[in-house]
Amino acid sequence: MRDADSGELPRLSLAFDGETGVERCVAMVLAAERLGFSRVWFSENPFGRSVVPTLALCAQATERIGLGVGVFTPFSRHPLQIGAEAKALDDLCGGRFAVGIGSGATQAAHFGIEARPTTIMRDAVAILRATLTEKGVDHHGAALSAKGVILSGEPRSAVPVYVAAMGPRAVQLAAELGDGLLISDMCPPNYTRWAVELAATRRTAFDVTQIIPCSVDPDGASARRVAATDIGRTLLMLVDHLSGGFPAVISAIRDYSGIPGREFDAAMAQLRAGKPAADVLDARYVEAYAVAGTPEECVERLRVMRQSGVTEAALLPVGPVGADQLGLLAAAAEKAPTRKER
Known part of the structure; x- marks a missing residue:
């Protein structure tokens, strides 16, 4: 598969949420490896089941494709434990692991924690880095500490650390501390472009991975309806759950979509009333929040992502997307002309 730097497309990867069945994950990861995908990211939902067993199975079943967690948090695991699990998973997959935090x-x-998210992240990444690369950790932080810890095993400096961020301070911190920036789903291209430009004020060479729902089908209209259904469910959950205390997250989702605020709010009201998302959300929502359509249309959406600064598109399959559909997309991406060829 064409590398991101050789054309105008990001590297293609897969993503799965924490509730995806183990059998489907393993089958899709094997298909992605055969098709030349770059990596597979596994999301661990807050207070959901652990993704570590699934990752371990995929590590043993594959030989080349990269594997990553996007993300662990310092509340589900102390950074010492994140580092320990990262080293174990990196052993299992022979040095192909990346950890997102x-x-x-x-x-x-x-958990009764009132520290600022950026304070938590600064401590968490410092402890995680030391756990991966040193033989001991002695970090006295404002939010998290690891005092006088002696580690077993050999340091593992090659495990890249990706930092998830949405607000401006968090994006700058990710550029300062991470090997890459991890952007969540439901973040439109305008937000991504803003985040990449902001990160560049702290660091110029930077990997940018974005997780995004993907629905691909030779029947493009059918693919877009499937995507709209998933977008509606996810948007409504995020808006209703986070609007009270997370303005940066809501701004990233809503204000950068290109959809006027009143129209966006009206659409959310219709979804709350039970109207089908495929009837409520028009093409603007699908273009803002998903890679959806025919294989060729999906490639054009990937091109937009690359232009916004994304170097790796982690495609989150929605609906009936399986190995066959991934193959159609991979083939279309391989055939897509570069700027010089057009």
Whole structure:
């Protein structure tokens, strides 16, 4: 598969949420490896089941494709434990593992933590880095500490650390501390472009991975309806759950979509009333929040992502997307002309 730097497309990867069945994950990862995909990211939902067993199975079943977690948080695991699991998973897959870490800000209230997310992240990444690369950790932080810890095993400096971020301070911190920026789903291209430009004020060479729902089908209209259904469910959940205390997240989702605020709010009201998302959300929502359509249309959407600064598109399959559909997309991406060829 064409590398991101050789044309105008990001590297193609897969993503799965924490509730995807183990059998489907393993089958899709094997298909992605055969098709030349770059990596597979596994999301661990807050207070959901662990993705580590599934990752371990995929590590043993594959030989080349990269594997990553997007993300662990310092509330689901102390950074010492994140580092320990990262080293174990990197052993299992022969050095193909990447670890993503996020602040877990939405979980903080459940643990009685009042520190700022950026304070938590600065401590968490410092401890995680030391756990991976040193023989001991002695970090006295404002939010998290690891004092006088002696580690077993050999240091593992090659495990890249991706930092998830949405707000401006978090994006700058990700550029400062991480090997890459991890952008969540439901972030439109205008947001991504803003985040990449902001990150560049702290660091110029930077990997940008974005997770995005993907629905691909030779029947483009059918693919877009499937995507709209998933977008509606996810948008409504995020808006209703986070609007009270996470303005940066809501701004990233809503204000950068290109959809006027009143129209966006009206659409959310219709979804709350039970109207089908495929009837409520028009093409603008699908273009803002998903890669959807025919294989060729999906390639054009990937091109837009690359132009916004994304170097790796982690496609989150929605609906009936399986190995066959991935193959159609991979073939279309391989055939897509570069700027010089057009």
